[in-house]
Amino acid sequence: MPARRVYLDNSATTPVDPRVAAAMARAVVENFGNASSVHGFGQQARAAVDRARREVAALVGAKQNEIVFTSGGTEANNLAIRGLCEAAATHGRHIITSSIEHPSVAGVCASLEKRGWEITRLPVYKNGIVRVEDVAAAVRPETVMITIMSANNEIGTIQPIAEIGALVHERREAGQKFLWFHTDAVQAVGRLRLNVDELGCDLLTMSAHKLYAPKGIGALYVRRGVRLHGQNVGGHQERERRAGTENVPGIVAFGEAAKLAREEFNQRSAHDQALRDRFEKTIVERISDIVMNGDRERRLGHLSNISFRFIEGEGLLINLDLEGVAVSTGSACSSGTLEPSPVIRALGVDEELARGSIRFSFGKDNAEDEIEYVVEVLVRAVERLRALSPLTLV
Amino acid sequence: MVYSAKFKDHLAHPRNAGELSDANAVADETNPICGDRLRISLIVKDDRIEAVRYLAYGCPPTLVCGSVLTELISGKRVDEVKRLTRADLLGEIGGLPSRKHHAAALAIETLNSALQNL
Numbered sequence: 001m002p003a004r005r006v007y008l009d010n011s012a013t014t015p016v017d018p019r020v021a022a023a024m025a026r027a028v029v030e031n032f033g034n035a036s037s038v039h040g041f042g043q044q045a046r047a048a049v050d051r052a053r054r055e056v057a058a059l060v061g062a063k064q065n066e067i068v069f070t071s072g073g074t075e076a077n078n079l080a081i082r083g084l085c086e087a088a089a090t091h092g093r094h095i096i097t098s099s100i101e102h103p104s105v106a107g108v109c110a111s112l113e114k115r116g117w118e119i120t121r122l123p124v125y126k127n128g129i130v131r132v133e134d135v136a137a138a139v140r141p142e143t144v145m146i147t148i149m150s151a152n153n154e155i156g157t158i159q160p161i162a163e164i165g166a167l168v169h170e171r172r173e174a175g176q177k178f179l180w181f182h183t184d185a186v187q188a189v190g191r192l193r194l195n196v197d198e199l200g201c202d203l204l205t206m207s208a209h210k211l212y213a214p215k216g217i218g219a220l221y222v223r224r225g226v227r228l229h230g231q232n233v234g235g236h237q238e239r240e241r242r243a244g245t246e247n248v249p250g251i252v253a254f255g256e257a258a259k260l261a262r263e264e265f266n267q268r269s270a271h272d273q274a275l276r277d278r279f280e281k282t283i284v285e286r287i288s289d290i291v292m293n294g295d296r297e298r299r300l301g302h303l304s305n306i307s308f309r310f311i312e313g314e315g316l317l318i319n320l321d322l323e324g325v326a327v328s329t330g331s332a333c334s335s336g337t338l339e340p341s342p343v344i345r346a347l348g349v350d351e352e353l354a355r356g357s358i359r360f361s362f363g364k365d366n367a368e369d370e371i372e373y374v375v376e377v378l379v380r381a382v383e384r385l386r387a388l389s390p391l392t393l394v
Numbered sequence: 395m396v397y398s399a400k401f402k403d404h405l406a407h408p409r410n411a412g413e414l415s416d417a418n419a420v421a422d423e424t425n426p427i428c429g430d431r432l433r434i435s436l437i438v439k440d441d442r443i444e445a446v447r448y449l450a451y452g453c454p455p456t457l458v459c460g461s462v463l464t465e466l467i468s469g470k471r472v473d474e475v476k477r478l479t480r481a482d483l484l485g486e487i488g489g490l491p492s493r494k495h496h497a498a499a500l501a502i503e504t505l506n507s508a509l510q511n512l
Binding site for chain 1: 411
């Protein structure tokens with residue numbers, strides 16, 4: 001075990017806030033009733049679920065009855081896309097998405113494609129951002145869904161969601177009534193101020209464990225009036241959109257995390273961005289031959305994605321891990337085949353840069369002196385790996 | 395599978411890294427599928443590996459296989475070195491996940507190429 005440990009992988013998951021853990025622990029013991037039961041124990045659990053639902057709804061400016069709790073972001077994305085497309089299939093079988101979606105969106109689209117749906121995957125260009133005019137050009141009479149993430153999980157680029165939402169409304173007013181807009185906001189919730197009415201989306205995906213709550217709980221915002229086919233059937237829970245006994249402790253934890261995210265939004269944002277900016281400034285001064293991936297302005301404030309020339313991301317990741325520093329890379333080498341990050345490749349960068357990309361994501365529990373430590377460790381690791389790299393030979 | 399202590403040690407402290415300017419056998423091989431690359435330079439004298447250096451680009455097992463291989467062959471007779479197999483190298487490292495065995499294959503292949511260039 002290294003002497004010091006620094007967690008800079010807050011986009012993968014966040015440490016559980018002790019206040020959230022305490023609320024959850026209380027719910028485990030005190031709200032054990034089945035929230036669907038009519039007796040007092042059940043109603044006590046139901047009340048806890050309702051309180052949490054209000055908090056989660058408030059985080060994105062939604063109404064309480066527009067929130068469907070799920071087991072996490074992946075399930076919410078499956079429910080949103082599959083559920084809506086199954087309900088809307090009689091109106092058309094075309095979906096528009098981007099080329100940098102999370103696998104839980106890209107995978108659902110690919111599976112629908114195998115079943116005969118047409119998928120348009122929009123490019124993101126060098127800055128990692130979808131162009132609204134490309135979305136407009138891709139809409140056809142048979143398009144029933146646009147699904148584009150709010151912010152990317154690897155490079156943090158913020159997509160023009162409100163502009164796409166406005167486009168969808170325009171098309172509806174022009175007569176295309178069966179067109180819906182979903183956004184996977186797992187990375188954006190709690191990092192950006194989001195309001196579903198301002199965004200103009202019909203469906204929005206959230207995950208609690210990116211907000212200092214535990215894994216196993218997420219939610220889908222479903223605008224009132226939007227019809228979905230439930231993907232979990234066999235129960236009346238969540239207004240028949242997600243059958244299964246409610247995970248009351250998880251839901252309570254999500255509610256507490258949502259409340260804290262709203263109350264502490266300004267201080268968390270300022271803190272994370274100050275650390276990220278300081279880190280980037282120092283790295284640029286101390287390490288040559290690096291490329292910052294994605295738009296420099298329109299991106300999440302807590303995340304930095306950097307490609308290091310001449311070296312491979314996984315080697316750097318494990319070198320950092322040996323010194324107690326946790327980061328992530330989008331590339332994976334397995335069974336002799338390499339899968340460079342599809343997101344970095346979508347930016348049009350060469351394979352070497354795509355292989356050498358590392359994501360550093362900061363969080364509320366990181367301290368300034370940790371950044372100094374990470375920089376020292378990183379500088380040493382990059383020097384060591386470059387000294388070993390045949391790519392530095394002329 | 396968790397990497398062995400030896401694996402981690404070689405990753406953090408690569409042995410015999412670099413190039414030999416007066417090498418009499420050099421090979422530079424690339425795995426055509428994943429792009430991992432290994433370069434070995436040797437000084438072979440009186441049928442013995444007198445000096446060895448390596449450079450590597452790729453996933454951690456590729457970096458470590460290069461480092462461990464250089465220790466394994468340093469000072470050895472050429473006929474002994476020629477008998478080394480991927481399994482010998484994997485055993486020396488303390489094992490690798492099966493999906494990473496290609497790293498050991500690349501190391502042995504590069505070594506054999508270098509010896510053929512003598």
